[in-house]
Amino acid sequence: MIDGATFFWLALRASLLSSGGFGNLPQLHQDLVSRGWATDSQFATALAIGQLAPGPSGLWVVALAFLVGGLSPALLSAVAVILPPLLVVPVGRVHGRFADLPAVRGFVRGLVLAVAATVPVVFLGVTAPGFNWLAILVIGGSAALIASRRIPLFVVLAAGGLVGAAAYR
Amino acid sequence: MATRLSLEGGPSSHRLLAIWTRIGLQSFGGGQAVQLYAYDALVDDRHWISAEGWNEIWGMCQVVPGMNVIAFAALSGYRLSGWGGFAGSVIGLVIPSVVLTILVTAAYQRVQAQPLFRGGLRGLVLASVGAAFVMSWRLIRPALRAGRREAPRSLVGAIAVTVGSAALAATGRVPALAILLGAGLVMAVVLQSVGRASPAPEDRP
Numbered sequence: 001m002i003d004g005a006t007f008f009w010l011a012l013r014a015s016l017l018s019s020g021g022f023g024n025l026p027q028l029h030q031d032l033v034s035r036g037w038a039t040d041s042q043f044a045t046a047l048a049i050g051q052l053a054p055g056p057s058g059l060w061v062v063a064l065a066f067l068v069g070g071l072s073p074a075l076l077s078a079v080a081v082i083l084p085p086l087l088v089v090p091v092g093r094v095h096g097r098f099a100d101l102p103a104v105r106g107f108v109r110g111l112v113l114a115v116a117a118t119v120p121v122v123f124l125g126v127t128a129p130g131f132n133w134l135a136i137l138v139i140g141g142s143a144a145l146i147a148s149r150r151i152p153l154f155v156v157l158a159a160g161g162l163v164g165a166a167a168y169r
Numbered sequence: 170m171a172t173r174l175s176l177e178g179g180p181s182s183h184r185l186l187a188i189w190t191r192i193g194l195q196s197f198g199g200g201q202a203v204q205l206y207a208y209d210a211l212v213d214d215r216h217w218i219s220a221e222g223w224n225e226i227w228g229m230c231q232v233v234p235g236m237n238v239i240a241f242a243a244l245s246g247y248r249l250s251g252w253g254g255f256a257g258s259v260i261g262l263v264i265p266s267v268v269l270t271i272l273v274t275a276a277y278q279r280v281q282a283q284p285l286f287r288g289g290l291r292g293l294v295l296a297s298v299g300a301a302f303v304m305s306w307r308l309i310r311p312a313l314r315a316g317r318r319e320a321p322r323s324l325v326g327a328i329a330v331t332v333g334s335a336a337l338a339a340t341g342r343v344p345a346l347a348i349l350l351g352a353g354l355v356m357a358v359v360l361q362s363v364g365r366a367s368p369a370p371e372d373r374p
Contacts, residue, residue: 026345048293053273055266057199058236063274084235102360110356116308118338123301142299154197164292
């Protein structure tokens with residue numbers, strides 16, 4: 001049984017030391033899977049819904065919370081992921097004084113690099129079951145199309161969905 | 170120095186609420202789409218924020234945790250219209266999106282037994298993995314470029330932190346927060362030792 005307060009704290013903690021909408025994924029994955037509160041398949045579903053629904057894709061956490069616990073965890077998790085970026089207002093007031101310090105720039109750069117390195121690893125991990133040549137083709141093809149910047153991200157994701165519907169049904 | 174945006178003649182909190190609601194509901198494709206529509210609405214169409222002001226606010230959003238676009242809505246709203254603008258912008262972006270995310274999830278739960286929808290979602294997930302790789306590369310590349318400009322040890326540090334973080338994550342044994350914190354501390358020490366204060370190029374979208 002999922003404890004709402006603990007879920008809230010785990011989502012808040014993972015978001016507080018992260019960057020971007022998916023930076024909280026690695027820690028949240030470890031915390032929830034180890035407790036038996038969520039499965040890889042639920043993570044994969046939530047990440048896809050986060051991309052599919054309009055608005056910030058970081059709201060995938062809300063989809064995950066709804067899948068594993070229903071409405072209350074979903075609303076609590078929404079608060080948990082919305083609070084950390086609001087720190088930008090106080091940060092905005094002191095930003096000029098600290099932003100150019102080498103140690104501060106270094107810390108932010110290291111954090112961003114670690115997020116960039118670990119998020120694809122976890123993404124691959126939760127989608128690994130049932131991997132085949134078609135899966136690799138969809139991943140590679142989508143990456144190439146998105147990198148080209150010629151086709152909107154949403155169109156590429158929708159095309160992936162159509163290929164999946166045709167191939168995996 | 171922070172660019173000041175004039176509060177006189179600025180938009181009301183209700184106006185910002187309506188604009189950010191529209192931005193949120195139009196934005197299929199996550200943060201990039203939100204950025205695109207927000208730039209159109211606030212910079213190009215209404216000239217409430219200058220291109221320089223946009224870059225400055227966006228740079229600050231990179232140093233706070235979590236979703237950059239929510240930070241952007243918060244800070245731009247605050248600058249344009251005080252705490253009312255802050256509330257209007259954040260609520261406009263977030264509440265409709267949260268409601269829709271819950272509705273889409275609930276709808277998926279009803280149809281997930283059908284192979285067509287399961288297959289479609291599987292394909293969408295795989296395309297998202299492709300997107301994750303591209304987004305990661307877009308974060309890593311500017312850091313490598315900055316490293317190359319600064320000093321060899323800055324470049325080596327960035328590569329080591331990237332490869333090391335991925336390897337540690339792949340073992341699944343090291344807490345992710347420890348990886349992030351460790352990476353931040355390593356690069357803080359590296360840049361401190363390099364000691365050059367140039368604008369951080371990775372602080373740009």
